[in-house]
Amino acid sequence: MREASEETLTEAVIEKLASCSDPRLQSIMTALIRHLHAFAREVELSEAEWAEGIRFLTATGQMCDERRQEFILLSDVLGLSMLVDAINHRKPEGATESTVLGPFYVAGAPELEPGATIMRGGGGEPVAVRGRVLTPGSQPIAGALVDVWQTAPNGFYDTQDPTQPAFNLRGRFRTDGAGAFHFRTVKPASYPLPTDGTVGRMLAALGRHPFRPAHIHFIVQAPGYESLTTHLFAAGDPYLDSDAVFGVKNSLIVEFRPAADGNGLTLDYDFGLKPAA
Amino acid sequence: MREASEETLTEAVIEKLASCSDPRLQSIMTALIRHLHAFAREVELSEAEWAEGIRFLTATGQMCDERRQEFILLSDVLGLSMLVDAINHRKPEGATESTVLGPFYVAGAPELEPGATIMRGGGGEPVAVRGRVLTPGSQPIAGALVDVWQTAPNGFYDTQDPTQPAFNLRGRFRTDGAGAFHFRTVKPASYPLPTDGTVGRMLAALGRHPFRPAHIHFIVQAPGYESLTTHLFAAGDPYLDSDAVFGVKNSLIVEFRPAADGNGLTLDYDFGLKPAA
Numbered sequence: 001m002r003e004a005s006e007e008t009l010t011e012a013v014i015e016k017l018a019s020c021s022d023p024r025l026q027s028i029m030t031a032l033i034r035h036l037h038a039f040a041r042e043v044e045l046s047e048a049e050w051a052e053g054i055r056f057l058t059a060t061g062q063m064c065d066e067r068r069q070e071f072i073l074l075s076d077v078l079g080l081s082m083l084v085d086a087i088n089h090r091k092p093e094g095a096t097e098s099t100v101l102g103p104f105y106v107a108g109a110p111e112l113e114p115g116a117t118i119m120r121g122g123g124g125e126p127v128a129v130r131g132r133v134l135t136p137g138s139q140p141i142a143g144a145l146v147d148v149w150q151t152a153p154n155g156f157y158d159t160q161d162p163t164q165p166a167f168n169l170r171g172r173f174r175t176d177g178a179g180a181f182h183f184r185t186v187k188p189a190s191y192p193l194p195t196d197g198t199v200g201r202m203l204a205a206l207g208r209h210p211f212r213p214a215h216i217h218f219i220v221q222a223p224g225y226e227s228l229t230t231h232l233f234a235a236g237d238p239y240l241d242s243d244a245v246f247g248v249k250n251s252l253i254v255e256f257r258p259a260a261d262g263n264g265l266t267l268d269y270d271f272g273l274k275p276a277a
Numbered sequence: 278m279r280e281a282s283e284e285t286l287t288e289a290v291i292e293k294l295a296s297c298s299d300p301r302l303q304s305i306m307t308a309l310i311r312h313l314h315a316f317a318r319e320v321e322l323s324e325a326e327w328a329e330g331i332r333f334l335t336a337t338g339q340m341c342d343e344r345r346q347e348f349i350l351l352s353d354v355l356g357l358s359m360l361v362d363a364i365n366h367r368k369p370e371g372a373t374e375s376t377v378l379g380p381f382y383v384a385g386a387p388e389l390e391p392g393a394t395i396m397r398g399g400g401g402e403p404v405a406v407r408g409r410v411l412t413p414g415s416q417p418i419a420g421a422l423v424d425v426w427q428t429a430p431n432g433f434y435d436t437q438d439p440t441q442p443a444f445n446l447r448g449r450f451r452t453d454g455a456g457a458f459h460f461r462t463v464k465p466a467s468y469p470l471p472t473d474g475t476v477g478r479m480l481a482a483l484g485r486h487p488f489r490p491a492h493i494h495f496i497v498q499a500p501g502y503e504s505l506t507t508h509l510f511a512a513g514d515p516y517l518d519s520d521a522v523f524g525v526k527n528s529l530i531v532e533f534r535p536a537a538d539g540n541g542l543t544l545d546y547d548f549g550l551k552p553a554a
Contacts, residue, residue, distance in 0.1 A: 004523050009363065017483055017484075019483075027320060031316050036355060040361055042308045043308045054349055062341070079314065082286055083318070088324050206293070207294075240279055246286060250279065
């Protein structure tokens with residue numbers, strides 16, 4: 001199309017999608033172009049603002065490497081990650097609510113024996129975690145894989161902190177015949193998202209704090225069930241009401257209670273999996 | 278905010294902007310979050326599609342370096358660049374229409390004597406370019422700076438092609454007392470946008486060709502006038518009706534005519550500048 005004007009340009013761009021052979025891609029791109037153009041018209045984006053946007057996106061991509069995913073962080077702080085999570089995981093009664101994956105997951109953590117600790121170095125307040133993996137009808141699911149990761153008490157994941165050994169505070173556990181798992185760890189800390197990149201600078205410009213309430217990440221998987229990506233949040237944390245990534249749900253807040261034997265803390269939680277469609 | 282649901286999440290994210298001290302940034306981010314969330318809801322974006330989007334944006338940033346700006350290319354092929362141009366340059370009668378800057382501009386090209394050639398190496402069909410820089414009332418503007426860049430006949434800019442010397446087919450010229458400039462060059466070629474990056478792969482997936490009609494880029498500047506960023510397109514080019522970046526305007530299509538002395542081609546065009554606000 002020649003001579004596209006301010007008024008006709010959006011439709012001209014969308015018309016070019018007519019030759020796309022993938023109907024789903026065509027419908028995603030049609031909606032993306034309409035919203036992108038509507039955004040630029042609505043705010044009457046200046047050329048300097050457009051150029052700042054180009055620089056921001058470029059620098060965000062260039063912050064990313066094997067250990068750092070700044071675009072996931074951006075999606076998280078804009079609430080997009082939680083929205084996609086909500087759209088894709090409308091949960092039935094008895095199924096645990098999901099929350100964001102976040103940018104710190106590392107695939108391939110070692111599978112450990114029941115009761116093992118995931119702490120490979122450093123100190124912290126010991127916690128014994130116990131729970132079960134259940135159907136929405138509260139039947140045990142044996143052989144489910146429980147993939148766990150969390151920060152050290154200094155607020156850093158192993159991948160952010162050269163003083164921690166690889167796979168510190170990461171591990172995978174299998175449920176037994178009663179659907180039960182247990183492992184040992186240390187209490188996680190609330191922490192700021194990395195503030196040395198584009199997302200940190202954006203949060204500062206927006207007057208937003210970068211903190212997340214203390215939590216332990218879980219991915220729980222079993223054949224025949226939807227994979228569950230969630231956290232357990234520490235009750236009483238000062239950031240529960242202002243999580244920088246909007247991830248907190250009341251059903252995921254748990255008490256770290258003093259152990260009956262006086263040896264550290266305990267955390268008990270049962271996960272409910274939704275049957276696969 | 279705790280317990281944001283699929284329904285309440287967008288407003289929860291926007292509420293966090295209340296403490297932003299920059300009202301313009303706040304209004305841009307409010308519109309951006311609303312459109313980003315509306316897009317995800319409208320297409321019910323799946324987690325796999327979200328992850329593909331994260332990978333695409335990350336790889337787009339990582340394609341960028343001092344010579345390559347893949348995010349500008351993305352903005353161009355989605356029509357965003359032309360839309361921002363249209364919003365920011367509503368032109369009065371007598372002012373030349375603008376079009377996209379594109380990703381191949383290099384600041385600091387040498388200022389050359391009137392009549393000099395910008396071709397520093399290689400062959401091609403010689404062209405003598407002549408024109409004037411005028412007010413909307415057709416008065417000459419003396420001392421205007423005319424910044425020019427274009428592809429070689431092989432379709433590559435110097436920055437894409439190690440066989441071309443630096444600043445090949447780039448130069449800056451000043452208008453004389455009659456507002457006139459002239460320089461020599463070779464005829465540019467229609468060319469594909471770089472197809473070895475994320476944008477090229479996206480165009481292929483969308484069934485779109487990556488070609489732009491042959492053109493010469495200009496930035497024309499004079500004190501007291503808005504800077505003009507535009508192209509002149511070669512009449513008869515097969516891609517005038519399907520420019521991959523939607524940049525063609527009828528008023529910018531020019532004939533490359535055989536020179537009266539039989540020595541190559543001539544191109545004549547007068548630019549009109551809009552007085553600064």
